[in-house]
Amino acid sequence: MQLYKFVENINSNTGIEKLLKYIFEKCPKIEKLIIANNLLADRQYAELVSCLEHLQSQEVFENRRGAGPVVLRFLADTRSKLREINLSCDYHPLEDVEYFVKAKRDTLTSATVRWTMAGKRCVVPVLKEAASSLEKLQLRLFDVAPEEEAATFADLGQLHNLRELHCNQLCPHRPRLISLAFQPGCLPLLQKLDLPHATDLPDDAVVTISRGCPSLRHLSLTFATSLTDGALAEIHRLKHLQILDLSGCSGLGGSAVAHVAQLPAPRTLLLQYIDDLTDLQPSLRHVLDLKQLRCLDILYSGHIRAVPFEEFSVRLVNLRELHVTYEEEDEVFYKNVFAEMQSQMPRLRIINTFRWTENDFLTDYETDDDDDDDTDIGY
Template sequence: MVAGDGQGKNIDDLPDEIILNVFSFFSFNELIDTAQNVCVRWKRLAHDPVLWRDKEYIIRGRAQNGRSCCGVTCSECAHCRCEKTDREVLRTAGSMPQLRTLTMMRGTRARILRKICRNCPNLTTLQLHGCQKMNYSLLKYIFEKCPKIEKLIIANNLLADRRYAELVSRLEHLQSLEVFENRRGAGPVLLRFLADACPKLREINLSWDYHPLEDVEYFVKAKRDTLTSATVRWTMAGKRCVVTVLKEAASSLEKLQLHLFDVAPEEEAATFADLGELHNLRELHCNQLCPHRPRLISLAFQPGRLPLLQRLHLPHATGLPDDAVATICRGCPALRELRLIFATSLTDGALAEIHRLKHLQILDLSGCSGLGGCAMAHVAQLPALRTLLLQYIDDLTELQPSLRHVLDLEQLRCLNILNSGHIRAVPFEEFAVRLVNLRELHVTYEEEDEVFYKNVFAEMQSQMPRLRIINTFRWTEDDFLTDYETDDDGDDGDDDIGY
């Protein structure tokens, strides 16, 4: 290979730093299949840890099209490599010693999992599938060969067993633990083992199981100075609310996700008041927030309570009242992202004070069917808004006449109206002049209007060459797991617990 300067210099004359910089633009597949097969030097450089920080290896089902870290089909992602068959996995396992992330979307043979872990000692993120056949010696082997694990995603039935919980507790680098429900009635995660060990553990996800409140309290107190993220149910065993317990870690807790609201009516006021005492929160997710008295939600967001909050997600809060949103606008001035998906009871009045959110960049009003003709006039007063989502609005004409005010959002880069009806109400013909910063338009149009909109968007594309127009995304059968590959290889006589 000769350089193009005519002096006959070989690429081998380039220093490692320059070649590594070139390799940094290579995809996962190019590093594995091309670069490291050229010569010994390139193989060494292709294994440089810097190149593998963001790479993810995914083992998926034969007919499954998994989604990658960046939301596109895995085969289209430069950071991912997806393989279906065990033969493919065995071929690749020895070629990525610096791999950091392994995601299992199906079970596999024990000997194959052992080979991966033996050849990838630098794993920091491991996701085990619920159908993975697991015994004590196999899990022990995994952790011994991959002692640097920082993030672990594992089934609840494993951590309900004392022996397996003790193995996890020995992971001295563990920072994030996510437990998914794999077996109903398996029993609670043995939190006390984790509380007394795992010195770096700072993120815990226990969203689908009830646990004794005493164990949760023990864990939170033990990690009160280090716990930064928690995903839990609103109540624990005995329907006792967990928010009061989380106040122990109020000084460190930055991210909180609360699932399955089932707080007793007489405790709702105290619960929302306690939530407002988590003053250090930067991110809050409350799914399906449906209290008996919706107006009490405002207690958590009174001015001065959550002043640092930057991201707030309240999906499917169908009874969310207008005054609660107004209180959020007054009490959370640092908000960068607000998602009110399918908050069907909201009216235009809910947005009357949204102009106070001077730093808001992302606003999601998808499915907010109660909005009317003044809503977009309020939204247009957001000076920093970059992303606006109006999905699942049955009839966009109901947002007239203020829908034209979307043209006033000078900083808007992404408009998403997927699965919304009557999109002719949107003034597309003026986008090229008014929305010069727009880079993405997500849109769904009816089949009978296909020719018309193809012409409209073709004209828009010619005037806005940097704009990506993305039609609706539809799941196909290839996106779902249809088979698993497991067998008994590697069984050492212990009882299998994860199948």
């Protein structure tokens, strides 16, 4: 069995225990389990889970605040070869986390944890115990003490086997220290790096990433508002980069796309939420140099007339998806433009929408509109 999700509101503890026993007896080969934190905080339930010999992936979600941390030692002592663990909903004693990581250091490939555990103690040094096996890491809620930041980022750079790294809202007191994790030789195998909402991410950090992470295929720097064009000066070093997301990077200017155009073969470029695309002139025309580009996404970006759509059919022959938002008053103009593109590029799929203004929203709250998210290739 690939997945079993247990979410049940039963008032009787005895009833829950019997149900769990029944499920685990009938489904002894469960490989992935998603379970509430209030259950794994209870020793009797943790013991039941520890009997799942085939368990490979364990995700804990917050069902009850204040339930207490997961009983990690029971999970650590299981006979299962646990490969994936998600412990982001609670703080845990660092000693328990260390015990767990040591016990599973030969099999643990994926972890989602908080930057610090109980007592604001950083978890990254503990993860080094599994440095040889850990391939995917997601770190949440950055709250590392200022005096520990330098050591923390240096330790992160010692997880040499990482293929994927996600750090949301990375906000150290000294942003320049972020570069310590990406120095050449630190994360040479890293293929996917996601640093969303790192608003103070400095240019030097991105330059260091370009030098120190030669295997990158996917780089996402969404809403890194402090970045300037200088951050992309050496991005051409990323010879394998296929997906680049610079959405919301409002500090980029006239040479940014020229730097991006030096990449050998990017497949997907995202420039969402750029208020004024004319800010990227004159180098915005260099998007035409991305010969292998298959997806261009400029949803929710303004002044899209700055984009040379009329030359796409000649220059971007491999383009298969275009995501674009335009003002309602420009509907007729862009319908004509896109109709012409479609006739010349029959394999191109154009996903477009209006740019909403405050006049478009109801003020009497009589109607609720649901927005559908577009799911697309490559991201």
